[in-house]
Amino acid sequence: MTDTEHGFKFNVVIEEDEDGGYIAEVPSLPGCHTQGDTPEEVLKNIKEAISLYIETIGARIPPEYMERELIEVIV
Numbered sequence: 746m747t748d749t750e751h752g753f754k755f756n757v758v759i760e761e762d763e764d765g766g767y768i769a770e771v772p773s774l775p776g777c778h779t780q781g782d783t784p785e786e787v788l789k790n791i792k793e794a795i796s797l798y799i800e801t802i803g804a805r806i807p808p809e810y811m812e813r814e815l816i817e818v819i820v
Contacts, residue, residue: 774798
């Protein structure tokens with residue numbers, strides 16, 4: 746997560762679900778995840794989930810989650 750001119754920027758992991766549809770999670774916000782039938786829907790849903798998460802915790806994001814780096818590894 747980083748501060749931007751218009752708010753926060755988060756890394757989001759989106760995976761195709763084995764039962765169909767898509768799952769999205771935000772590694773820097775524990776428990777912040779959602780699903781959707783299409784990539785567009787899951788992206789819309791995760792944006793809403795992030796907003797609700799931040800609203801719920803009063804924009805107090807734990808410092809230990811603020812400086813994580815997401816690295817893609819393909820095996």
